[in-house]
Amino acid sequence: MILVTGGAGFIGSNFVLDWIAGGHGPVVNLDKLTYAGNLENLAALQNDSRHIFVRGDIGDSELVGKLLKEHKPRAIVHFAAESHVDRSIHGPADFIETNINGTFKLLEEARAYWGGLPDVERAAFRFLHVSTDEVYGSLGSDDAPFTETTAYAPNSPYSASKAASDHLVRAYHHTYGMPVLTTNCSNNYGAFQFPEKLIPLMILNALNGKPLPVYGDGLNIRDWLHVGDHCTAIREVLKGGRLGETYNIGGWNEKTNLDVIHTVCAILDEQQPAANGQPYTSLITYVKDRPGHDRRYAINARKIERELGWKPQETFETGIRKTVRWYLDNAGWINNVTSGAYREWVDKQYG
Numbered sequence: 588m589i590l591v592t593g594g595a596g597f598i599g600s601n602f603v604l605d606w607i608a609g610g611h612g613p614v615v616n617l618d619k620l621t622y623a624g625n626l627e628n629l630a631a632l633q634n635d636s637r638h639i640f641v642r643g644d645i646g647d648s649e650l651v652g653k654l655l656k657e658h659k660p661r662a663i664v665h666f667a668a669e670s671h672v673d674r675s676i677h678g679p680a681d682f683i684e685t686n687i688n689g690t691f692k693l694l695e696e697a698r699a700y701w702g703g704l705p706d707v708e709r710a711a712f713r714f715l716h717v718s719t720d721e722v723y724g725s726l727g728s729d730d731a732p733f734t735e736t737t738a739y740a741p742n743s744p745y746s747a748s749k750a751a752s753d754h755l756v757r758a759y760h761h762t763y764g765m766p767v768l769t770t771n772c773s774n775n776y777g778a779f780q781f782p783e784k785l786i787p788l789m790i791l792n793a794l795n796g797k798p799l800p801v802y803g804d805g806l807n808i809r810d811w812l813h814v815g816d817h818c819t820a821i822r823e824v825l826k827g828g829r830l831g832e833t834y835n836i837g838g839w840n841e842k843t844n845l846d847v848i849h850t851v852c853a854i855l856d857e858q859q860p861a862a863n864g865q866p867y868t869s870l871i872t873y874v875k876d877r878p879g880h881d882r883r884y885a886i887n888a889r890k891i892e893r894e895l896g897w898k899p900q901e902t903f904e905t906g907i908r909k910t911v912r913w914y915l916d917n918a919g920w921i922n923n924v925t926s927g928a929y930r931e932w933v934d935k936q937y938g
């Protein structure tokens with residue numbers, strides 16, 4: 588048994604689905620079901636006794652303590668977070684509450700549980716903290732990619748809150764000897780990603796004939812990793828990662844936002860051409876830049892490759908094709924997530 592937090596979100600639900608499909612064992616999935624959490628992502632597990640879903644907050648110490656006592660997990664894989672940079676600019680409070688205070692409370696419950704385990708289970712226990720490359724800040728065009736020793740320099744309330752949580756996790760290892768692991772991954776894409784993030788937002792807007800909003804000059808660079816590769820990497824770190832270490836995870840796929848948008852448009856032109864005969868790129872619209880917008884992220888993922896033999900399997904070209912196809916084939920999922928809270932967000936962010 589493992590305890591997953593945030594397993595109804597984008598990466599968490601992909602992780603839970605892969606974990607169970609791979610026969611790695613049962614999962615208790617603790618998720619608050621914020622706007623970003625969606626039980627539909629887990630519909631395939633509806634009648635599967637290996638998946639126990641619990642709606643709740645990682646900051647609810649009583650609930651977390653009870654779940655740990657009852658299910659005796661051998662590991663906690665911690666995905667739960669507020670995850671969208673633009674939302675953190677509009678309202679940082681939720682980010683501080685969940686990403687910092689929530690992680691702190693989860694660590695406290697994990698420490699109490701781990702401390703009370705018999706020796707063998709105690710030695711085998713793991714707390715894996717899922718974090719982001721954004722904690723390292725922004726690179727210039729000639730800078731070397733982030734390594735695990737790059738100094739932290741977070742620039743958004745989101746990345747600052749994730750950096751704070753990384754530091755807490757680190758401190759619980761150094762101070763209390765807790766068996767922790769941290770992963771810092773680049774931008775993910777794939778099935779079940781909430782359409783506030785770049786790739787699904789562009790797919791949905793294009794299909795609806797709406798403008799494709801490009802922040803600033805569109806030349807900001809991100810490294811893109813298919814979510815399935817991220818999930819494999821997390822499993823490898825959980826299995827073989829050295830305690831107290833951090834592992835950078837990336838796809839060796841640096842792209843400008845405009846490159847990404849052009850690729851998405853070209854696949855859509857081929858798979859579902861616009862009714863008016865125009866290429867989807869005609870919808871590209873430059874909008875006001877994001878405040879504090881990081882220019883470039885790039886990951887050096889050699890450590891995880893060297894120590895654990897992990898390398899991404901998907902190239903951007905293969906992964907983005909599968910992703911666009913998934914959104915074309917899942918209109919029902921899209922309709923359900925694009926109501927209510929989603930529309931309010933779009934109005935607030937894009938006027």
Ligand code: NAD
Nearest residue numbers: 593595596597598619620621623624644645667668670775
């Ligand atoms: P997401 O926003 O899609 O999902 C987050 C999930 O956490 C949701 O299901 C939400 O309901 C749940 N949640 C939020 N607050 C909670 C709370 N207080 N208690 C319990 N559950 C709560 O996010 P994601 O993109 O799947 O990201 C998952 C993790 O991976 C995050 O920690 C994020 O920082 C990290 N990460 C994301 C990316 C990316 O590109 N998306 C890249 C690197 C790292």
Ligand code: TYD
Nearest residue numbers: 672774783784785788800801802807809844
């Ligand atoms: P996003 O998916 O929000 O991820 P992050 O900010 O965590 O990297 O954004 C990816 C990039 O795309 C980022 O440089 C901001 C840019 N972007 C746009 O240009 N337009 C948009 O509407 C969105 C959501 C993002």
